[in-house]
Amino acid sequence: xxVLSLSCALPFPALAAxxxxxxxxxxxxVINYNPDFRGLNNEPERTPIKMNAADFIDSAIDYGxxxxxxxxxxxxxxxxxxxxxxTDAEFNGQTQKEPRRYYNQLYSRRYQMAKGGERISxxxxxxxxxxxxxxxxxxxLQYNPEQARDLAKYLNDNHVPVLYFELGNEISFYxxxxxxxxxxxxxxxxxxxxxxTFNDVIKSAYPGAKTVISMSNTQAQSFDEDxxxxxxxxxxxxxxxxxxxxxxxxxxxxxxxxxxxxxxxxLIADNYTSHLTNPKIFIGEHGVTLGGxxxxxxxxxxxxxxxxxxLVTNPNIAYLAGYRMTNGVFTPSVDYSMPLEDAYxxxxxxxxxxxxxxxxxxxxxxxxxxxxxxxxxGTTAWGTTVTGGDTVTKTGGTMPALxxxxxxxxxxxxxxxxxxxxxxxxxxxxxxxxxxxxAAMTKTYxxxxxxxxxxxxxxxxxxxVQTEPxxxxxxxxxxxxxxxxxxxxxxxxxxxxxxxxxxxxxxxxVTLKWQPSLNAAGYKVKYGxxxxxxxxxxxxxxxxxxxxxxxxxxxxxxxxxxxxxxxGESALSNETNATLASPAAPMSRRAYAETAxxxxxxxxxxxxxxGYKVKYGxxxxSYTSTVDAGNNVGRLITGLTPGTAxxxxxxxxxxxxxxxxxxxxxxxxxxILPLAPYDARITGExxxxxxxxxxxxxxxxxxxxxxxxxxxxxxxxxxxxxxVTDNGRDANLYQSPQEGTGLTIFxxxxxxxxxxxxxxxxxxxxxxxxxxxxxxxARYVDDNNYYKFVYNINEDRFKIVKVQNGAETVxxxxxxxQVLADVKAKSVDLSKLLMYIRVEGNTxxxxxxxxxxxxKVTDNTFPSGKFGLYSLNVKTNYNWTRxxxxxxxxxxxxxxxxxxxxxxxxxxxxxxTSYTDNSAAAGTTYYYRVTSQNANGSSYHHSNTLRKN
Numbered sequence: 001x002x003v004l005s006l007s008c009a010l011p012f013p014a015l016a017a018x019x020x021x022x023x024x025x026x027x028x029x030v031i032n033y034n035p036d037f038r039g040l041n042n043e044p045e046r047t048p049i050k051m052n053a054a055d056f057i058d059s060a061i062d063y064g065x066x067x068x069x070x071x072x073x074x075x076x077x078x079x080x081x082x083x084x085x086x087t088d089a090e091f092n093g094q095t096q097k098e099p100r101r102y103y104n105q106l107y108s109r110r111y112q113m114a115k116g117g118e119r120i121s122x123x124x125x126x127x128x129x130x131x132x133x134x135x136x137x138x139x140x141l142q143y144n145p146e147q148a149r150d151l152a153k154y155l156n157d158n159h160v161p162v163l164y165f166e167l168g169n170e171i172s173f174y175x176x177x178x179x180x181x182x183x184x185x186x187x188x189x190x191x192x193x194x195x196x197t198f199n200d201v202i203k204s205a206y207p208g209a210k211t212v213i214s215m216s217n218t219q220a221q222s223f224d225e226d227x228x229x230x231x232x233x234x235x236x237x238x239x240x241x242x243x244x245x246x247x248x249x250x251x252x253x254x255x256x257x258x259x260x261x262x263x264x265x266x267l268i269a270d271n272y273t274s275h276l277t278n279p280k281i282f283i284g285e286h287g288v289t290l291g292g293x294x295x296x297x298x299x300x301x302x303x304x305x306x307x308x309x310x311l312v313t314n315p316n317i318a319y320l321a322g323y324r325m326t327n328g329v330f331t332p333s334v335d336y337s338m339p340l341e342d343a344y345x346x347x348x349x350x351x352x353x354x355x356x357x358x359x360x361x362x363x364x365x366x367x368x369x370x371x372x373x374x375x376x377x378g379t380t381a382w383g384t385t386v387t388g389g390d391t392v393t394k395t396g397g398t399m400p401a402l403x404x405x406x407x408x409x410x411x412x413x414x415x416x417x418x419x420x421x422x423x424x425x426x427x428x429x430x431x432x433x434x435x436x437x438x439a440a441m442t443k444t445y446x447x448x449x450x451x452x453x454x455x456x457x458x459x460x461x462x463x464x465v466q467t468e469p470x471x472x473x474x475x476x477x478x479x480x481x482x483x484x485x486x487x488x489x490x491x492x493x494x495x496x497x498x499x500x501x502x503x504x505x506x507x508x509x510v511t512l513k514w515q516p517s518l519n520a521a522g523y524k525v526k527y528g529x530x531x532x533x534x535x536x537x538x539x540x541x542x543x544x545x546x547x548x549x550x551x552x553x554x555x556x557x558x559x560x561x562x563x564x565x566x567x568g569e570s571a572l573s574n575e576t577n578a579t580l581a582s583p584a585a586p587m588s589r590r591a592y593a594e595t596a597x598x599x600x601x602x603x604x605x606x607x608x609x610x611g612y613k614v615k616y617g618x619x620x621x622s623y624t625s626t627v628d629a630g631n632n633v634g635r636l637i638t639g640l641t642p643g644t645a646x647x648x649x650x651x652x653x654x655x656x657x658x659x660x661x662x663x664x665x666x667x668x669x670x671x672i673l674p675l676a677p678y679d680a681r682i683t684g685e686x687x688x689x690x691x692x693x694x695x696x697x698x699x700x701x702x703x704x705x706x707x708x709x710x711x712x713x714x715x716x717x718x719x720x721x722x723x724v725t726d727n728g729r730d731a732n733l734y735q736s737p738q739e740g741t742g743l744t745i746f747x748x749x750x751x752x753x754x755x756x757x758x759x760x761x762x763x764x765x766x767x768x769x770x771x772x773x774x775x776x777x778a779r780y781v782d783d784n785n786y787y788k789f790v791y792n793i794n795e796d797r798f799k800i801v802k803v804q805n806g807a808e809t810v811x812x813x814x815x816x817x818q819v820l821a822d823v824k825a826k827s828v829d830l831s832k833l834l835m836y837i838r839v840e841g842n843t844x845x846x847x848x849x850x851x852x853x854x855x856k857v858t859d860n861t862f863p864s865g866k867f868g869l870y871s872l873n874v875k876t877n878y879n880w881t882r883x884x885x886x887x888x889x890x891x892x893x894x895x896x897x898x899x900x901x902x903x904x905x906x907x908x909x910x911x912x913t914s915y916t917d918n919s920a921a922a923g924t925t926y927y928y929r930v931t932s933q934n935a936n937g938s939s940y941h942h943s944n945t946l947r948k949n
Contacts, residue, residue: 021389029383036067043073083634085117090941093675172216188226246292259395291824301367333457360460374415447477506655517563582657736871779865888932
């Protein structure tokens with residue numbers, strides 16, 4: 001037996017100490033920033049989420065103070081019709097040059113209709129209950145100025161606090177220099193000229209409105225130069241988006257992201273403040289490269305958090321968004337896409353507010369909760385320096401691993417917010433005005449040893465917000481975002497003024513609703529019969545609503561609200577008024593055939609209205625049906641008979657009654673209309689002529705949902721196909737055979753150029769087979785000659801296959817991993833494959849789910865043939881099929897010398913896709929649009945507008 005004495009035992013190595021650092025806070029160095037500086041983007045239209053759902057609002061309140069919420073969101077704005085609360089079929093037709101967005105928005109519309117619309121009234125309710133201000137996206141690509149005027153008027157009539165109206169989203173992508181999307185504007189100057197009309201009508205309808213114009217972040221330099229040189233800088237702020245930071249390895253991606261972090265303020269100085277006089281900048285979106293290695297990871301959260309901390313002290317940054325409420329703060333872990341689709345197919349709606357979505361924080365949202373818990377608690381940042389600590393690599397060098405910014409909260413607390421970009425924990429001493437902080441401190445943070453950690457439905461709290469007491473020095477964990485707070489004063493500051501929104505007249509009563517004010521303990525309602533002269537005060541306690549009784553009908557009252565706490569009472573809110581009478585009749589805007597069997601009806605809001613009713617029938621003045629539209633100013637009336645004329649009138653109502661009817665509107669329900677062509681472009685231009693061309697848009701011309709239990713017009717060529725019922729979903733599905741080849745063809749389908757779509761859900765596979773596949777078929781000639789787009793299960797590979805004389809040739813293929821890498825996506829749901837095959841001339845292009853095109857080849861073997869479905873040794877349920885094709889037979893070109901109005905027909909009956917105008921006068925600026933026609937009528941929208949200088 002061997003025994004070692006203590007004297008000869010080898011010493012254990014000492015554990016390495018954490019790197020140390022010091023944060024010095026100088027309260028004499030004060031930087032003020034705007035109240036509610038930090039807000040969120042939002043894109044709920046591609047989800048079952050309704051913005052006024054209780055769990056959605058509760059999640060926003062739990063997150064903390066949200067300064068503002070963009071609506072309807074970023075990119076989807078360009079396809080969204082705000083009055084109808086849905087993606088517009090025509091607007092989305094204009095995105096067909098942008099397939100990633102086009103395919104996303106195709107199913108967004110169906111989701112929106114199945115959940116009852118993405119209504120502006122839901123958004124307004126969300127704002128009132130959470131205290132967030134509004135940032136409104138104005139679709140200058142598709143709206144006419146009157147639609148923007150009505151939007152501003154609605155917001156003003158409903159007392160919605162709007163920080164900014166954004167005049168378009170990422171507009172620099174829509175000029176020829178970019179090449180990414182169709183050229184909606186010829187130059188930056190063209191954009192600014194046309195946006196000026198929107199600016200003017202918005203400011204006329206919403207007093208005090210501020211507008212924001214789009215810049216390119218140097219991606220289209222001539223566009224930015226046009227902004228710098230524009231003589232009439234009518235806008236109030238500029239906006240830019242920035243998504244940077246990626247690489248082939250995690251280390252390279254983090255190095256790249258760090259370089260962009262470090263140059264944020266120099267980018268602003270070099271590209272904006274050096275060219276514009278003291279510009280106000282609104283950053284609506286920013287983060288790491290979308291779809292890159294760091295996207296939706298802990299390091300992505302560190303990046304966006306530190307970006308905010310670096311920018312909050314920049315005097316030119318007015319407000320700063322970044323990241324999302326939907327699929328960010330509120331990320332559903334339950335997928336309800338199929339119930340929504342099934343409801344849409346049945347023409348039904350789902351009360352999605354009652355669904356259990358089991359939401360969780362996406363990884364960056366967790367870190368943003370940490371920093372926003374400091375930033376939105378006040379308006380003062382203090383000078384903050386960090387010494388010591390590790391360094392990390394950045395492009396071209398190194399930078400400190402730690403960054404910190406201190407804040408003075410209006411709630412009596414001080415904050416130091418810290419990011420750690422390194423793999424090492426740090427011991428950090430916090431000093432205030434030269435002395436170590438000795439007060440009791442609390443640490444709230446996110447951290448992960450792996451910077452690529454991401455939250456998911458399976459592991460929703462891989463990166464969680466944690467809170468615990470801390471000593472000083474503070475242990476700052478690796479790859480972390482940390483908020484340290486301590487009490488400065490036991491008494492919060494006097495609350496900020498609240499904002500009074502709803503003022504609803506009733507019978508001898510008025511019901512008021514206002515926004516929560518930071519640090520308020522209660523609210524007082526003040527009112528009287530003269531503006532600014534409030535002779536009555538009611539203490540409403542800590543509620544956000546009050547009903548004032550004992551008022552005189554037909555009289556007008558004026559209201560304001562104050563917030564109070566132990567420190568005092570706030571200044572007055574905005575003033576609202578109410579006349580205790582039914583509202584005036586709304587002004588009619590238009591009724592038009594939207595999609596097959598559907599008519600859209602639109603009107604203008606009325607001050608004092610709490611809702612509207614649409615009344616309609618098939619005889620003028622005789623309205624046999626009524627639909628309550630709620631507090632919205634548009635409604636899509638569905639299920640109408642094509643070829644029948646309908647007549648519409650709208651009334652407004654409140655608690656005192658219903659208004660007289662609007663002037664009557666009429667429209668004839670149509671069959672399948674064509675969509676306006678897209679990607680109109682100038683092919684030649686001289687002083688007296690302009691040549692142009694355009695691309696026909698694909699419209700949905702057929703669908704089969706199998707809900708009637710039949711597979712009408714489908715021919716079973718191979719195997720036995722049957723319609724089966726999924727009782728759990730209350731849905732019918734078209735099912736392929738489990739063994740052997742299954743091939744079924746839509747016998748009445750288009751045969752030349754078209755796109756076929758099908759939702760394939762794998763059920764079961766045969767055993768012991770060499771190959772398993774399923775998918776869609778195009779240009780079927782016979783059982784031995786066609787193209788197919790399939791997912792080959794045993795190879796985990798997507799393929800375009802040509803079957804010629806029974807022999808198969810793979811024309812293109814990618815593994816699932818290759819597909820995900822190419823489109824920068826994390827995963828694809830193999831249980832539900834939404835498969836598209838488009839045949840156009842010699843081009844075969846195949847798309848998948850929301851990912852857009854994944855395979856593309858050219859082949860001229862089969863110039864025509866039908867659409868079908870295919871399986872090989874896999875029982876597959878096909879939930880639906882759709883066909884899209886160009887159904888226009890002619891085009892009409894319009895011309896005007898004004899940007900948005902007075903367009904007259906220049907030439908109709910054009911059967912080609914090009915036109916030359918030789919009648920232009922030299923020196924005159926002209927604008928051109930193109931519409932499509934078929935036997936059912938004309939497209940209700942137009943192509944992108946071309947400008948001839």
